[in-house]
Amino acid sequence: MNTQSRGFEAVFGRALEGQAAAPGRVNLLGEHTDYQGGFVLPTAIPQHTTVTVARNGTGRHRVYAADLDRQAGFAVLGADMAELPEFARYVAGALTLGGAREGLDVHVHSDVPMGAGLSSSAALEVAVLRALRGLGVYGGDDVALALAAQRVEHEFVGVLCGVMDQMASSLADAQHMLLLDTRSLDRRVLPLPAGAEVLVVDSGVPRTLAGSGYNTRRAEVEEAARLLGVPELRDVQDVAAVEELPPPLRARARHVVTENARVLQAVEADAAAFGALMNASHRSLRDDYEVSHPQVDALVAALQALPDVFGARMTGAGFGGALVALVRTGTAASAGKAAIQAVGGQGQVVVPAQT
Numbered sequence: 492m493n494t495q496s497r498g499f500e501a502v503f504g505r506a507l508e509g510q511a512a513a514p515g516r517v518n519l520l521g522e523h524t525d526y527q528g529g530f531v532l533p534t535a536i537p538q539h540t541t542v543t544v545a546r547n548g549t550g551r552h553r554v555y556a557a558d559l560d561r562q563a564g565f566a567v568l569g570a571d572m573a574e575l576p577e578f579a580r581y582v583a584g585a586l587t588l589g590g591a592r593e594g595l596d597v598h599v600h601s602d603v604p605m606g607a608g609l610s611s612s613a614a615l616e617v618a619v620l621r622a623l624r625g626l627g628v629y630g631g632d633d634v635a636l637a638l639a640a641q642r643v644e645h646e647f648v649g650v651l652c653g654v655m656d657q658m659a660s661s662l663a664d665a666q667h668m669l670l671l672d673t674r675s676l677d678r679r680v681l682p683l684p685a686g687a688e689v690l691v692v693d694s695g696v697p698r699t700l701a702g703s704g705y706n707t708r709r710a711e712v713e714e715a716a717r718l719l720g721v722p723e724l725r726d727v728q729d730v731a732a733v734e735e736l737p738p739p740l741r742a743r744a745r746h747v748v749t750e751n752a753r754v755l756q757a758v759e760a761d762a763a764a765f766g767a768l769m770n771a772s773h774r775s776l777r778d779d780y781e782v783s784h785p786q787v788d789a790l791v792a793a794l795q796a797l798p799d800v801f802g803a804r805m806t807g808a809g810f811g812g813a814l815v816a817l818v819r820t821g822t823a824a825s826a827g828k829a830a831i832q833a834v835g836g837q838g839q840v841v842v843p844a845q846t
Contacts, residue, residue, distance in 0.1 A: 499543040499598040502555045502562070507598075508545040511621035513614045514538065515603035516659035517691050517815045517842065518806050519668060519765075520772055521754040523780055525653025526709055527716065527747050528674035528725035530754040533659035534667065534683075536691060537844050540601035540614040542622045549594040554582045557600040567594055572647055581612055584647030585619035588639045589629040597622075604841055606697035608807020612648070613656035616640035634676060637661040651709050670758060674725060684762040687801060689815065690794075690823040691842035692830065694787045696811030705808050708743065708780065715744040724748055739781075746779040766802025766817050770795060773804035782809025790814055790838055793830040800826055813841065 499507045514535040521531030547553065552570075555562045556578045563579035565571075570587075572580050582597055597619065603611040620636045623629035631639060640657035644650045654673055662678065663669040670679045683689065715736055716724050724747040727733065733744040753768045760768060773791050777783040787805045794803035794816045803816035818826050827840035839845075 497555075497557055497560070499545070499596070502598060503545065503547070503553065503596040505545055505547070505596065507543045509622050509625040510541065510543045511618050511625055512539040512541040513617035513621060513660045514663070514665065515540075515609040515611055515614045516656060516663060517609060517689065517813065518655065518659075519689070519815060519817070520757050520768060520804075521655070521750060522772065522776055522804075522806065523708060523712075523782070523808075524725075524747055524750050524754070525655035525671075525673040526651065527653075527712055528723035529747060529751045531655045531671050531673060532668050532681075532754050532757060533655060533663055533671070534669065534689060535659060535663040535665045536603070536609060536842050537665050538601075538603040538609070538841070540599065540603055540611065540618045542615070542618040543598040543600075544622045544626065545596050546626075547594045547596045551594045552583070552586055552591070552597065553594070554579050554597045554599065557598065558605075567592060577648070578615075580647050581615050581643060582619055584643035585616045585640065586623070587647070588642055589620045589623040591623060591628055604693050604813070606812065607693045607841070608698070608805075608809070608812030609691070609693075609841065610656040610660055610807075612644065612650075613640060613660040616643045617657060617660040633661045634658070651706055670754075674723070681758065684760065684765045684801075684817065686820050687762040687765070687817050688820050688823050689842055690800075690803075690818050690827050690840070691806075691813055691815050692790060692794075692827050693813050693839045693841050694784070694790055694811060695837050695839065696784050696786050698784075698808070698811035704782065704810060708782065711740055711743045712747055715740040719744070725751060742779040742781075746775045749775055762801045762817060762819075766800070769802030769804045769815075769817060776805055776809060780809070784809070784811045786834070786837060787811065787814055789834045790830055793833040794826065796833075797826050797829060
């Protein structure tokens with residue numbers, strides 16, 4: 492069955508009232524820094540999640556995920572999150588925090604790859620809140636909307652994520668980089684380095700944040716900051732300060748401190764220098780933060796060996812998922828295919844979007 496053919500009216504038997512979309516994101520630099528008040532440099536990807544809604548006149552919400560061909564229903568007030576499938580928890584959280592107090596029918600369709608570290612969950616949360624805003628139910632601006640989406644992760648899904656994914660989905664576009672200070676939420680929109688474009692490859696190794704070491708890493712860097720006597724590792728200016736920490740906290744903190752420095756250096760970097768910073772970021776994520784995966788490492792190495800690739804790294808929370816590269820303009824598709832062939836055909840080019 493082609494689940495995408497089951498549109499809103501076919502599923503719910505009524506006309507839609509509103510529709511909104513939000514993009515996934517890829518993070519060029521600044522991985523695992525956003526929950527320590529650090530700096531990040533994401534960009535949106537062309538793929539979006541689209542949410543279509545209508546009031547249903549009942550005290551229950553109904554959610555249909557077209558890409559999974561699954562439906563769930565739950566009470567507007569007092570829904571038991573533990574009884575809901577995971578996809579519905581994201582929607583339920585966004586509906587709750589977005590102020591939906593009457594039953595809604597919600598249809599979700601997405602071409603953002605799931606489980607690839609490209610923020611399919613943030614795109615879903617932001618799209619639901621945007622749909623509520625279109626109905627006049629939610630009134631927050633784009634920053635408030637991103638913060639509400641982050642709360643969905645914390646309070647309804649159990650992932651203690653930073654704010655980067657939701658800010659990128661709410662504020663970024665696919666033609667620019669978003670330099671974000673995750674402590675102050677100050678931000679600047681910057682062009683990509685001249686002569687370069689972005690390549691994203693899904694390694695084919697799925698990962699789920701709640702079931703991975705993500706929350707463990709967060710607890711480790713929080714403990715590292717406590718031992719160093721600072722509110723967050725963002726406040727450590729000299730990487731030598733982390734050498735007094737015991738393992739593995741020393742390595743975890745070293746990654747965060749050096750990654751923040753890489754983001755700030757990248758702001759003024761040309762394509763070659765930016766790529767070198769990406770390569771250094773991958774080494775740090777692999778060796779100090781230990782969130783990479785052998786299959787991802789192999790793809791990164793294959794990309795880094797290509798003449799048109801300035802730099803490549805894993806992206807997202809890790810433990811599988813996607814990788815990102817900065818490549819010479821016009822070569823992204825061919826570079827991605829060459830790297831995948833070099834590792835035996837495992838992986839899929841996500842950006843540029845395949846038609």
